[in-house]
Amino acid sequence: MAETYVAHPDESDRKEYPGALSFPIFNDLNTPISACSAMLNVFFGEEYPTPGVHDDHEGFYVISGYGKMKVDDAEYDLAPGCAMYAPAGVPHAIRKIGKDNLRVFIYHFPK
Incomplete structure (x- = not known):
């Protein structure tokens, strides 16, 4: 049977970005997964940061809070x-709206 992996985002593993904190969950360093990764991001910035552009696809699931997301030239509302x-x-960026931080589960996967 394949080994099961359980991860708990750890404060010591966090990465800081303009307007957000990122807590790695799964990647090729802590699981046998290659070319995929998952993280919990907490967005506290109310302004859009410089858009991200990646060589892989990226999915997002809003856990809590409210925000906006720009994907290329379109803007979308984010809610739990x-x-x-x-x-x-494709360039994309996220910002929070309202008083609470925006918590988003993010995963990268290959083309």
């Missing part, structure tokens, strides 16, 4: 239970 997808090579 909302899922989004940004294709590889």
